[in-house]
Amino acid sequence: MECKGFLFDLDGTLVDSLPVVERAWTQWAERHGISPQQVLDFIHGKQAITSLRHFMPNATEAELQHEFTLLEQVEAEDTDGVHALPGALALLEQINALGIPWAIVTSGSVPVANARRLAGGVPLPEVFITSERVKQGKPQPDAYLLGAQGLGLAPQDCVVVEDAPAGILSGLAAGCQVIAVNAPADSPKLDQVDLILSSLEQLKIAKSEQGVVIELIA
Numbered sequence: 001m002e003c004k005g006f007l008f009d010l011d012g013t014l015v016d017s018l019p020v021v022e023r024a025w026t027q028w029a030e031r032h033g034i035s036p037q038q039v040l041d042f043i044h045g046k047q048a049i050t051s052l053r054h055f056m057p058n059a060t061e062a063e064l065q066h067e068f069t070l071l072e073q074v075e076a077e078d079t080d081g082v083h084a085l086p087g088a089l090a091l092l093e094q095i096n097a098l099g100i101p102w103a104i105v106t107s108g109s110v111p112v113a114n115a116r117r118l119a120g121g122v123p124l125p126e127v128f129i130t131s132e133r134v135k136q137g138k139p140q141p142d143a144y145l146l147g148a149q150g151l152g153l154a155p156q157d158c159v160v161v162e163d164a165p166a167g168i169l170s171g172l173a174a175g176c177q178v179i180a181v182n183a184p185a186d187s188p189k190l191d192q193v194d195l196i197l198s199s200l201e202q203l204k205i206a207k208s209e210q211g212v213v214i215e216l217i218a
Helices: 018-031 036-043 048-055 061-077 088-098 110-120 142-151 165-173
Strands: 005-008 102-105 127-129 158-162 177-181 195-197 203-207 212-216
Touching: 005 142, 018 036, 018 061, 036 048, 048 061, 061 110, 088 102, 088 203, 102 142, 127 142, 142 158, 142 165, 158 165, 165 177, 195 212
Parallel strands: 005 102, 005 158, 102 127, 158 177, 177 195
Antiparallel strands: 203 212
């Protein structure tokens, strides 16, 4: 693979925040009398407000915003167990050393994303796309299109690195190359991604005159 820049998802791609996410949403589901498993099967990779609208179809906008604020506070304050995933920090260190443009493109809000980024020791990128900046969240292409624009690159020159089905669909819809890491085997359109990894440790990158060369370590 060749590219000119990287667009990384955060949760499940660079940091493991699964315990936090599942604690917060399980509590929310139980409070609303909804099956926690039903909620957990839906939420991953999506903006919180999208999930709230899905499970509270009759709620007013004010009620939705109230629930969002409560949930955001819980998720931003609870970072117990959040850590960088294998290979993530080494890969970002290499990317920075080579001067390769990169961004984080997350469905999380600023408070939640920053809390998890800091807990995982992930450096702050020049371009940080959060839910506040995107009208339509993943799986729509808006977030990754905005990320590519922020890097000053065409979408097709960017590689999206994602774990969630919604994010994979978003990257493909944006016209980016896509690397799926630890993605569920039944993810839609998984056969259309460029690489499938179990860990970021499998990636090897180098800089060439044309851009960035990405190889898979056996």
